[in-house]
Amino acid sequence: MELKDFLGTDLKYDVKTLSDDKHLTCEIQAILIDLNMLNPPVDGIFGPLTTAALHRFQVEQKSGEPGYLGAKTIKKLLDAKEANIPAAPIILKTTKETILKSRPLKSSLLTDSEKHQISANQEFELLAYVLVRNYFRVAFRSYKYNSLGVWYIHETNIEIYENNQVVHPKLKPENIRIKVPYKRKGDDWYNPTGICNITSIASCLEFLEANRKSNYGKFEDELYEYALSQGYSRHNPYHLVKIVRDYGCRDTFKTHATIQEVQDSLIAGSPVAIHSYFTSFGHLIVGVGFDNEGLFIHDPYGEWSSTEYRIDLSGAYLHYSYELIRNACMPDGNLWVHFISK
Numbered sequence: 001m002e003l004k005d006f007l008g009t010d011l012k013y014d015v016k017t018l019s020d021d022k023h024l025t026c027e028i029q030a031i032l033i034d035l036n037m038l039n040p041p042v043d044g045i046f047g048p049l050t051t052a053a054l055h056r057f058q059v060e061q062k063s064g065e066p067g068y069l070g071a072k073t074i075k076k077l078l079d080a081k082e083a084n085i086p087a088a089p090i091i092l093k094t095t096k097e098t099i100l101k102s103r104p105l106k107s108s109l110l111t112d113s114e115k116h117q118i119s120a121n122q123e124f125e126l127l128a129y130v131l132v133r134n135y136f137r138v139a140f141r142s143y144k145y146n147s148l149g150v151w152y153i154h155e156t157n158i159e160i161y162e163n164n165q166v167v168h169p170k171l172k173p174e175n176i177r178i179k180v181p182y183k184r185k186g187d188d189w190y191n192p193t194g195i196c197n198i199t200s201i202a203s204c205l206e207f208l209e210a211n212r213k214s215n216y217g218k219f220e221d222e223l224y225e226y227a228l229s230q231g232y233s234r235h236n237p238y239h240l241v242k243i244v245r246d247y248g249c250r251d252t253f254k255t256h257a258t259i260q261e262v263q264d265s266l267i268a269g270s271p272v273a274i275h276s277y278f279t280s281f282g283h284l285i286v287g288v289g290f291d292n293e294g295l296f297i298h299d300p301y302g303e304w305s306s307t308e309y310r311i312d313l314s315g316a317y318l319h320y321s322y323e324l325i326r327n328a329c330m331p332d333g334n335l336w337v338h339f340i341s342k
Contacts, residue, residue, distance in 0.1 A: 003027050006074040013069040019046040031077050035302045036086035052139030052296040056128035090126040091161040095298045098157035104135040116145045116288040177289030180271045182316035184299040197234045198223045200284040201322045210247040257337035265339050275336035276302050276329040277291040294321035
């Protein structure tokens with residue numbers, strides 16, 4: 001089989017099938033070497049390092065074929081061969097003494113041959129890397145131990161650079177706010193005192209430019225009617241997930257979310273809907289930013305204080321401290337959050 005034979009077909013080769021085709025492997029290796037994604041020689045062995053290099057190529061080129069080789073990846077490989085633009089190296093630096101592991105487990109569960117200690121302030125060039133829980137699975141370009149070039153290393157002990165820019169750990173801005181439209185539940189046509197949930201979800205969907213199912217009225221009123229028509233309960237967080245998905249967006253709902261995950265979502269430009277107990281019946285608010293002291297919140301009911309809810313005031317971009325968030329949103333230690341995105 002040759003690369004060009006895949007074009008215009010639905011052929012898909014997994015790693016095992018590629019390993020059995022030496023000629024095809026040689027073609028792939030030659031292109032990856034030209035692109036500086038793999039070291040010579042072209043040996044026709046589709047091993048872990050060639051697998052890692054091809055995976056990196058697929059990720060960078062957005063081929064959409066994870067775990068296998070198909071026409072989309074082949075087309076991009078052939079186009080890259082023509083352009084012949086070498087990839088920039090990926091650099092891993094150890095920030096403290098750490099252990100390379102053959103599996104992402106505690107050191108006590110591994111044999112001596114499955115782990116290898118390396119010192120701090122070491123620098124290595126990588127072919128590729130992928131995050132697996134709290135570890136990175138890294139494919140070293142040249143470094144090997146026990147003849148193996150693919151190892152796991154804990155995420156807290158390293159820095160990773162691409163194009164001379166640190167990509168891990170991510171540097172967080174000290175202050176961020178995203179321009180999510182503020183919606184006040186008191187302005188809703190239906191049940192204006194009781195649909196903070198629908199109102200908050202509408203703010204997020206409107207920000208994400210979700211396609212509406214009608215062209216009249218407010219988005220939140222449309223969502224209220226839609227929930228009724230589908231038999232969804234606005235009080236059920238999993239039904240809110242269904243509403244978001246029905247409108248073409250993603251809702252990753254977590255009952256054990258962290259404030260750091262909330263911050264990461266906001267950095268990525270995606271709002272969050274947070275369950276809280278600012279009212280005795282429960283209350284949904286929208287996270288739209290953060291700083292070192294707390295979160296910026298769109299509160300659809302107004303401005304909360306320890307003595308009263310000022311429903312005559314706007315609840316847009318209120319600053320709720322992290323202490324307040326912990327007390328009002330996670331009194332039992334559990335933070336319920338809808339991570340809403342495209």
